[in-house]
Amino acid sequence: MRDFFSQFDFQSDLLFEDLTESENQAVENTMESLAIKKGSMLFYEGGIPTGIYQIKQGKAKKFKRGFTGDEQIFYIYTPQDVLGYHALLGQERYQDSCEALEDLKVNFIAKEDFLRLLREIPALQQKLIKNIGHEFGVLANIIAVLAQKNQNARLALFLLLLENRFNRNSPTVKGIDLTRDDLANLIGTSQESLGRSLKQFKEQGCIETDKRNIYIKDSLQLEQLLQVKID
Amino acid sequence: MRDFFSQFDFQSDLLFEDLTESENQAVENTMESLAIKKGSMLFYEGGIPTGIYQIKQGKAKKFKRGFTGDEQIFYIYTPQDVLGYHALLGQERYQDSCEALEDLKVNFIAKEDFLRLLREIPALQQKLIKNIGHEFGVLANIIAVLAQKNQNARLALFLLLLENRFNRNSPTVKGIDLTRDDLANLIGTSQESLGRSLKQFKEQGCIETDKRNIYIKDSLQLEQLLQVKID
DNA sequence: ACAAATATATAACATTTGTTATATATTTAA
DNA sequence: TTAAATATATAACAAATGTTATATATTTGT
Numbered sequence: 453m454r455d456f457f458s459q460f461d462f463q464s465d466l467l468f469e470d471l472t473e474s475e476n477q478a479v480e481n482t483m484e485s486l487a488i489k490k491g492s493m494l495f496y497e498g499g500i501p502t503g504i505y506q507i508k509q510g511k512a513k514k515f516k517r518g519f520t521g522d523e524q525i526f527y528i529y530t531p532q533d534v535l536g537y538h539a540l541l542g543q544e545r546y547q548d549s550c551e552a553l554e555d556l557k558v559n560f561i562a563k564e565d566f567l568r569l570l571r572e573i574p575a576l577q578q579k580l581i582k583n584i585g586h587e588f589g590v591l592a593n594i595i596a597v598l599a600q601k602n603q604n605a606r607l608a609l610f611l612l613l614l615e616n617r618f619n620r621n622s623p624t625v626k627g628i629d630l631t632r633d634d635l636a637n638l639i640g641t642s643q644e645s646l647g648r649s650l651k652q653f654k655e656q657g658c659i660e661t662d663k664r665n666i667y668i669k670d671s672l673q674l675e676q677l678l679q680v681k682i683d
Numbered sequence: 684m685r686d687f688f689s690q691f692d693f694q695s696d697l698l699f700e701d702l703t704e705s706e707n708q709a710v711e712n713t714m715e716s717l718a719i720k721k722g723s724m725l726f727y728e729g730g731i732p733t734g735i736y737q738i739k740q741g742k743a744k745k746f747k748r749g750f751t752g753d754e755q756i757f758y759i760y761t762p763q764d765v766l767g768y769h770a771l772l773g774q775e776r777y778q779d780s781c782e783a784l785e786d787l788k789v790n791f792i793a794k795e796d797f798l799r800l801l802r803e804i805p806a807l808q809q810k811l812i813k814n815i816g817h818e819f820g821v822l823a824n825i826i827a828v829l830a831q832k833n834q835n836a837r838l839a840l841f842l843l844l845l846e847n848r849f850n851r852n853s854p855t856v857k858g859i860d861l862t863r864d865d866l867a868n869l870i871g872t873s874q875e876s877l878g879r880s881l882k883q884f885k886e887q888g889c890i891e892t893d894k895r896n897i898y899i900k901d902s903l904q905l906e907q908l909l910q911v912k913i914d
Numbered sequence: 915a916c917a918a919a920t921a922t923a924t925a926a927c928a929t930t931t932g933t934t935a936t937a938t939a940t941t942t943a944a
Numbered sequence: 945t946t947a948a949a950t951a952t953a954t955a956a957c958a959a960a961t962g963t964t965a966t967a968t969a970t971t972t973g974t
Binding site: 456459516517518519520522524526538539541542543544547548578581582583584585586587588589591592593594595596597598599600601639640678679680 | 747748749750751753757769770772773775778779809812813814815816817818819820822823824825826827829830831832870909910
């Protein structure tokens with residue numbers, strides 16, 4: 453199970469794991485806690501990187517506008533995830549945008565501090581590079597899904613992924629709380645067409661909804677749609 | 684134009700550009716020339732990296748198998764492109780597979796030699812990291828296209844991209860020479876459905892075919908399908 | 915608490931894409 | 945060179961998805 457989901461998870465929440473006590477202290481010392489309002493941008497495409505973020509509370513979407521301007525979400529970040537390091541490492545501008553889906557609490561590390569940490573903690577640099585390689589594989593997997601799976605299968609997959617990601621570190625299942633618009637932009641369809649698939653899933657008893665929240669009721673049925681056994 | 688295409692090009696052919704004479708010599712000295720037969724693998728998913736490759740002649744496809752085993756091509760490499768460094772940098776196994784589409788001539792740099800070059804030539808390391816960031820953006824752009832564009836638009840885009848990439852460094856236009864199967868696995872459709880789109884394009888005068896080769900006859904019409912002006 | 919704005923649900927119809935089947939062309943190996 | 949294997953082309957029908965329209969629910973700002 454963990455293994456199946458990890459094909460689609462950036463796992464950037466593990467970046468600061470496995471540090472020694474003193475290394476960890478050095479990292480903590482550079483962090484500045486920020487509150488970010490729902491709907492505002494952590495960074496955007498074309499902007500100049502100023503540092504990296506670790507989400508401590510809330511969710512954020514990473515997206516890119518295709519050449520015709522349509523928003524394509526390719527990742528939803530949740531607490532503990534670290535983001536914003538690609539552009540910073542490459543000394544270039546952001547390739548994508550990141551927006552708070554709810555009020556966030558984040559820890560910010562300024563560019564120079566983070567680069568210094570990387571120099572001083574070789575294990576961190578190694579882990580970061582490893583992680584970037586992993587993320588590359590995740591995007592390739594997402595490409596395979598979008599290119600090969602039909603809408604119901606894509607929806608089933610993302611519901612399973614998001615449920616797992618959203619409720620990983622929380623004792624109570626809160627369901628999947630995204631706007632229909634965001635969910636549609638994640639699985640690559642229109643809002644209306646997404647609604648049709650959700651209705652089918654409800655009729656089959658796979659899911660239930662309350663307001664915009666989606667609760668998975670029969671994950672086995674969803675997995676069967678993917679023709680894969682998650683264990 | 685260059686700018687539009689570069690959104691979808693890895694640009695790994697530029698990796699060894701801008702080196703000093705002596706740096707360049709150091710790189711050349713570590714390279715070993717290899718001949719690889721059509722259909723054989725440069726590396727495959729799960730394998731342990733042994734080094735990196737620069738293609739000197741021929742084309743290769745990079746692909747991944749989705750969890751149901753279907754092949755999804757996400758890049759076609761052409762001469763001068765460098766590949767295979769992700770897994771090597773991250774000290775992990777290959778995340779994807781690479782197969783020769785025709786008989787290849789490649790230059791191989793063994794893992795330890797390449798890692799040494801990176802240590803000794805900071806500009807190379809910097810460029811590599813920058814390039815990995817760029818590739819991340821390319822995959823995100825491909826995700827947007829696959830998720831948002833219909834089949835004809837996807838086909839039009841990839842025909843323009845491939846024509847540009849295949850004939851970039853060659854004086855004579857040779858058209859696009861890929862099996863229907865590979866082209867279908869690149870744009871995310873079935874071979875039969877791809878055939879239908881190709882037929883439409885032929886009827887509209889956008890393209891002509893000879894054997895499996897595809898020649899672009901009216902790129903303006905293809906660009907209009909994308910609702911974008913390439914200039 | 916209320917009105918306005920925004921988000922969601924649903925249906926009907928059009929269009930696109932998938933699938934199955936069959937025929938023809940091209941390449942490969944003996 | 946020829947037979948077998950593989951690749952390509954095409955059509956007909958089924959299924960999935962896009963689009964437009966309208967109604968209802970929920971959220972936001974005052």
